[in-house]
Amino acid sequence: MKTLIPIFLSFLLTLFSIPASANLASKLSDGQHVLLMRHADAPGYGDPAGYQLDKCSTQRNLGDRGKKQAILIGQWLSNQGVASAKVFSSPWCRCIDTAKLLDKGQVTLAPALGSFFDDMSLEKQQTKNLENLIQAQLNENQKVPIIMVTHHVNIQAFTGKVVNVGDMVLVKVDKNGKYRSHELYTSPGY
DSSP states (O other), rough: OOOOHHHHHHHHHHHHHHHHHHHHHHHHHTTTEEEEEEEOSSSSSSSTOOBBBTTTGGGGOHHHHHHHHHHHHHHHHHHHTTOEEEEEESSSHHHHHHHHHHEEEEEEGGGOOOOTOOOOGGHHHHHHHHHHHHHHHHHOOTTTTEEEEEEEEHHHHHOOOOOOTTTTEEEEETTTTOEEEEEEETTTOO
């Protein structure tokens, strides 16, 4: 009897992990959901004065911990059934590097995912740009999972949810790309 208990517990863990895996992957393939993700750990706050988007050395970038975190998130996504995706990134290097380290496919830069942390007056326009990007991508790629790596201000403006580094928000949208609801996935292993 004692030898059957670990086998039974293992079976239960496997059984309960299957719906979660199928749930994320199937929702990302239903034409109504996208996965917004905050970039992985980049030590510091904001960007240095005078930073330039085309020069990573002038920006706040991923540290070793952030690079490992992004790789773990990519592995976690694979375990959830998301083997590949249409991946978009903010033009900031910490987002680009996070998106590449997920290893889910080619990364496309999207200015609509760019941070407005330095100019909060851009919040409404950037949120509208994000809605337009989501709408266009869901119309074009209805059955393909879409992952968008961005910044906390963008996710908070779109969903109302404050997220930590590497956290992911599965967002359900309407046919116009407008927010309807969300599910939070905290960064695995962080």
